[in-house]
Every structure is written in structure tokens, then in C-alpha cells.
Amino acid sequence: MKILREAGDSITLALAVRRLGQVALHEDDYDTAIAFCTESLSLNVKTGDFRGTLACLSAIAGYLCRAGRRVLQPNCLAQFRLCSMQ
Numbered sequence: 001m002k003i004l005r006e007a008g009d010s011i012t013l014a015l016a017v018r019r020l021g022q023v024a025l026h027e028d029d030y031d032t033a034i035a036f037c038t039e040s041l042s043l044n045v046k047t048g049d050f051r052g053t054l055a056c057l058s059a060i061a062g063y064l065c066r067a068g069r070r071v072l073q074p075n076c077l078a079q080f081r082l083c084s085m086q
Contacts, residue, residue: 014043014052021059030067034060 001020004013021036037059044052 010043010047011049011052014040014047014049014056017043018052018056018059021063025063025066030063033063034067037063 001013001016004016017036018040021033021040024030024033024036037056041053041056041060044050044056
């Protein structure tokens with residue numbers, strides 16, 4: 001990830017970070033999974049990657065469900081609606 005950050009490759013970094021979130025989820029580390037996916041979401045929004053953005057929103061919702069937390073907050077719904085119109 002350090003190399004991707006240094007190279008400024010935000011698109012590949014976003015995917016790598018989201019995948020790390022999936023690894024954390026398999027280890028039942030929900031807080032880390034959500035943190036990775038939130039970082040990936042931020043990178044995807046910044047680069048305009050709408051598919052990546054939707055993948056992150058979906059992943060975050062799934063992680064929150066598995067962690068027994070409230071699923072969609074208003075800002076996530078707004079982000080989803082914005083992306084689905086693209």
C-alpha cells in the first residue's frame with residue numbers, strides 16, 4: 001500500500017484497502033473492516049469511481065449488519081442515490 005500511496009494510484013489503492021477490509025471481516029474485526037472500507041469509500045469518491053463507491057457502501061452496510069449495528073445513515077443513503085443516478 002505504501003507504494004500505491006507514493007505513486008498516487010488512488011484507484012488501485014481504493015481496491016486494495018477495500019480488500020483488506022474483507023480480510024478483517026473474515027477475522028471478525030468489524031471496526032478495522034469498516035475503517036478500511038471507509039477509507040476506500042473516500043478514495044473512490046475522490047477519484048469519481050462510482051462502481052467502487054457503490055461497492056464500498058454495500059460492503060459497509062454488510063459489515064455493520066454483521067456487527068449488529070445500525071445500517072444506513074442518511075449520508076450513506078444520499079451517496080447511494082447520487083451514485084445510482086450516474
